[in-house]
Amino acid sequence: MKLFFICMLASGILLSCNNKVKKANDTATQTENSTSMQQAASIHLDASMVDNKKDFICGMPTSAGISDTSHYKGKVYGFCSPECKADFVKEPEKYLAEIK
Ligand SMILES: [Zn+2]
Numbered sequence: 001m002k003l004f005f006i007c008m009l010a011s012g013i014l015l016s017c018n019n020k021v022k023k024a025n026d027t028a029t030q031t032e033n034s035t036s037m038q039q040a041a042s043i044h045l046d047a048s049m050v051d052n053k054k055d056f057i058c059g060m061p062t063s064a065g066i067s068d069t070s071h072y073k074g075k076v077y078g079f080c081s082p083e084c085k086a087d088f089v090k091e092p093e094k095y096l097a098e099i100k
Pocket residue numbers: 055057058059060079080081084
């Protein structure tokens with residue numbers, strides 16, 4: 001189950017990269033279409049899918065956008081960037097202790 005979810009996330013990240021490239025090409029000619037694509041692309045990583053309201057590392061609200069997630073002790077934490085996630089993964093207990 002966990003593995004499946006990680007695979008889903010990985011494919012979601014790959015898809016969002018593809019969308020970004022496509023969006024850049026479309027922006028000049030189809031502004032309306034690229035806006036709706038952006039909304040659709042943000043659905044797969046949503047603040048409602050994670051257990052933290054804020055990025056532990058930089059303090060950014062997860063509702064403002066998540067680009068990576070980490071699974072720890074049965075919970076899912078969202079981060080604004082792979083860098084923030086990497087910091088959390090190094091010392092998860094330290095960051096979890098800070099928010100309690
Ligand atoms: Zn961050």
